[in-house]
Amino acid sequence: MIRRTFVVVAVAAALMTASAHAADSAPTRETALPLEERRLELRALFDQAPGVISEGANGITVGAFAVNVLVARIDADGKLVTACVDNEAAARRFLDAPIEKIDTRQAKEH
Amino acid sequence: MRRTILLAASLLLGSNLFAGTGRVVIVNADLPGVGFNDASRVEPVGGNPGVTLGQQRFNVYVKAADRWSAALDTNVDIRVRGSWADLECSETGAVLGQTSVLSWSANFPNAPRTDIWYPAALANKFAGSDLTSAQDDMFIQFNSAIDNGTCLGNRSWYYGFDGNEGNDDSLYHVVLHEIAHGLGMSSRAMTEYFQNRPSVFDLHTLDTTIGLRWDQMTQQQREVSVTNSGHLAWDGDNVTSRAALFLQNATVFTVTQPSPVSRNYPFGTATFGPSVSGTPMSGRIVQAADDPNETGPATTDGCTALTNAASISGNIALIDRGTCSFVEKAKNAQAAGAVGVIIADNRTACVPPAMGASGPASDVLIPVISISQNDGIALRAQSEEIRGGIRVDPSRLAGASDQGYVLLYAPCEVAGGSSKHHWDVSASPSLLMEPFINPDLEDSLDLSIFQLMDIGWTQPAVRTGRRFLRR
Numbered sequence: 377m378i379r380r381t382f383v384v385v386a387v388a389a390a391l392m393t394a395s396a397h398a399a400d401s402a403p404t405r406e407t408a409l410p411l412e413e414r415r416l417e418l419r420a421l422f423d424q425a426p427g428v429i430s431e432g433a434n435g436i437t438v439g440a441f442a443v444n445v446l447v448a449r450i451d452a453d454g455k456l457v458t459a460c461v462d463n464e465a466a467a468r469r470f471l472d473a474p475i476e477k478i479d480t481r482q483a484k485e486h
Numbered sequence: 487m488r489r490t491i492l493l494a495a496s497l498l499l500g501s502n503l504f505a506g507t508g509r510v511v512i513v514n515a516d517l518p519g520v521g522f523n524d525a526s527r528v529e530p531v532g533g534n535p536g537v538t539l540g541q542q543r544f545n546v547y548v549k550a551a552d553r554w555s556a557a558l559d560t561n562v563d564i565r566v567r568g569s570w571a572d573l574e575c576s577e578t579g580a581v582l583g584q585t586s587v588l589s590w591s592a593n594f595p596n597a598p599r600t601d602i603w604y605p606a607a608l609a610n611k612f613a614g615s616d617l618t619s620a621q622d623d624m625f626i627q628f629n630s631a632i633d634n635g636t637c638l639g640n641r642s643w644y645y646g647f648d649g650n651e652g653n654d655d656s657l658y659h660v661v662l663h664e665i666a667h668g669l670g671m672s673s674r675a676m677t678e679y680f681q682n683r684p685s686v687f688d689l690h691t692l693d694t695t696i697g698l699r700w701d702q703m704t705q706q707q708r709e710v711s712v713t714n715s716g717h718l719a720w721d722g723d724n725v726t727s728r729a730a731l732f733l734q735n736a737t738v739f740t741v742t743q744p745s746p747v748s749r750n751y752p753f754g755t756a757t758f759g760p761s762v763s764g765t766p767m768s769g770r771i772v773q774a775a776d777d778p779n780e781t782g783p784a785t786t787d788g789c790t791a792l793t794n795a796a797s798i799s800g801n802i803a804l805i806d807r808g809t810c811s812f813v814e815k816a817k818n819a820q821a822a823g824a825v826g827v828i829i830a831d832n833r834t835a836c837v838p839p840a841m842g843a844s845g846p847a848s849d850v851l852i853p854v855i856s857i858s859q860n861d862g863i864a865l866r867a868q869s870e871e872i873r874g875g876i877r878v879d880p881s882r883l884a885g886a887s888d889q890g891y892v893l894l895y896a897p898c899e900v901a902g903g904s905s906k907h908h909w910d911v912s913a914s915p916s917l918l919m920e921p922f923i924n925p926d927l928e929d930s931l932d933l934s935i936f937q938l939m940d941i942g943w944t945q946p947a948v949r950t951g952r953r954f955l956r957r
Contacts, residue, residue: 417574418573418574418581421573421581421584429589429618430618433595434591434594434595434613434617435591435592435593435594435595435597435609435617436591436592436593437589437590437591437594437606437609437617437618438589438590438591438603438674438680438681439588439589440586440587440588440589440590440625443584443585443586444584444585444586444664444667444672444905444907445581445583445584445585446581446582446583446584446660446663446664446923447579447580447581447582448579448580448581448582448638448655449578449579450577450578450579450638450639451842454653455653456638456641456653456655457922458582458655458921458922458923459921459922460663460667460905460908460921460922461905461921462672462905462907466905467581471579
C-alpha cells in the first residue's frame with residue numbers, strides 16, 4: 377500500500393514539477409536520488425485519472441487518459457525487440473510472454 | 487528515381503523558412519542531478535556534442551523537436567514536457583519510456599468538427615492560441631536506468647545522430663516517434679469513447695472488412711476491429727496518395743491451383759536463408775515426408791531426411807512446424823532438392839510465425855516462409871496438385887490493403903490491444919511509426935507527417951520561385 381502510494385505520488389510529482397524552457401535549464405551537478413527510491417513500476421504509468429480541466433467559451437478540455445508506453449525485450453537471438461503499447465495488460469503480455477512469441481513481425485523484407 | 491523523389495520530399499519537409507512562429511519546445515522537468523541534469527562526464531558521440539549525460543539527452547530531445555518544428559506549421563508553441571526516471575527493468579525486459587497527451591479539447595474556437603477530441607497541440611493550432619496555457623501539451627519520459635548497466639544486459643541509450651547505435655537503442659528515433667504520438671497519433675480513449683466523442687485519429691481509421699470508420703462504429707464493432715489484423719487501415723487522402731512514394735511493392739505468397747485454395751496467403755519470413763523478395767520461387771507445393779523416429783516422431787515435420795525426395799526435388803516443400811528447428815527443416819528440404827520451404831504453424835495463431843535461426847544457417851540457400859496452421863490444413867486437404875509461389879506483386883504495396891490504404895497495426899495476439907496508432911509491421915521499408923523501432927530507419931518522417939496532415943496539421947508554406955527572386 378505504501379509502495380503504491382509512493383508510486384502514485386512520484387508520478388504526480390513528475391507531472392507537476394515546475395517547468396522551465398529549454399534555454400534556461402542548464403544541467404547542474406546534484407546528487408541523484410537512490411535508484412530504489414525512484415523506480416516506477418509499469419502500473420503507475422497507466423494510473424492516470426482523467427477528468428474535466430475546463431469547460432466554457434474555449435470548449436471543453438479534459439485530462440490525459442491514453443498513454444503510449446515503449447517496452448523492450450531481448451529476443452532469442454540477443455537482439456533488442458521493442459513494442460509500443462497503450463495499456464498495462466498489453467505491456468505485461470509483451471514483457472512476460474515466452475521469448476519466441478514476441479516477434480510478431482511478418483512478411484517484412486528489407 | 488524513387489530515392490530522388492524521397493530526397494526531394496525530405497528537403498521539402500526539412501525547409502523551415504516559412505513556418506509559423508510556433509515551434510516544438512522541450513520543457514526540462516527533471517530534478518537537479520538527474521535525467522537532463524545528470525552531470526556525469528561523457529564523450530561527444532555521433533554528432534551529439536554534449537559532454538555530460540544530461541546534455542546529450544537534452545540535445546537528442548531538441549534535435550527531434552527541431553525536426554518536427556521544421557515539418558509543421560503552427561503559430562502556437564508545442565510544449566513537450568521531457569523527463570527521465572528509473573522505470574521498470576530487468577536483465578531481459580524493460581519499459582523504455584512513455585508518452586502522454588496531457589489534455590484533449592473539443593468544441594473550441596475554430597474546431598474543424600464538433601464533438602471530436604483533438605490533442606492539445608493540434609487544438610491550439612486550430613484555435614490560434616494556447617487553450618491550456620497552464621500546462622504543457624505532451625509528456626515524454628524515458629528510462630534512465632537503461633544507462634546504469636542494470637537493464638537489458640549491457641545495452642544503453644545511444645545519443646548519437648549518425649545511425650551507429652549497434653546493439654543499443656537510438657534515442658533520437660524513439661523521441662521522433664513519441665513526439666508524433668503527442669501530436670495526434672493517439673486517441674483520447676481506445677474503443678470506449680469518453681463522453682461518446684471520438685478522437686480526430688478515429689475519423690480516418692477504417693475497417694476494410696465492414697467498410698466503416700471507427701467514428702461510425704459501435705463500441706462492440708471497435709472492439710472487434712482493433713484486432714482485425716490486415717484489415718484496419720488509414721483512409722486519409724494525404725497518406726493514401728503518397729503511399730507509393732514510401733512503400734515498395736508487396737511480396738506475396740499466392741496459390742494458383744487448385745481453385746478451392748487459389749488466393750494470396752499471409753506469410754511469415756525467416757531471419758535465415760535468402761530474401762524471399764529477391765529470390766522468387768514457384769512450382770508444385772508438395773507435402774514433405776520423413777521417417778518417424780526419436781528426433782521427429784511425426785512424418786510431416788521434416789526433422790529427418792525426407793523420404794519423398796523424388797517428389798520434392800525441384801518443388802516447394804510443405805513441412806509442419808514442431809519438434810526440431812526451422813533451420814533443420816530447411817536443410818533437410820534443401821538436401822532433397824527443394825527450391826523453397828513452406829512451414830505450416832502447429833498452433834492456432836492469426837499471424838504466421840517469424841522464424842529465427844537457432845543454429846548455423848549460412849548454408850540455407852533456399853527461401854523459407856511460414857503460413858498459419860489453418861492455411862496449412864487447407865493446403866494439405868487438397869487431393870489435386872497444388873501450385874503456387876512467392877512473387878513481387880507490382881499492383882500492391884507492402885503494408886497497404888487491397889484498396890491501397892496503408893494498414894494500421896492491429897495485432898491479434900500477445901501484444902493484442904497494443905495500438906492502432908502505428909503503421910502495420912508489413913510496411914516496407916520500415917516506417918517511423920511502426921510499433922517496433924526498427925534499426926533501418928533513416929532520418930525521415932516518411933508517411934507519418936502526411937498522417938498528421940490528414941488530421942489537420944499543415945506544413946510550412948512553400949513560397950513560389952517569384953517570391954524567392956524578390957529576396
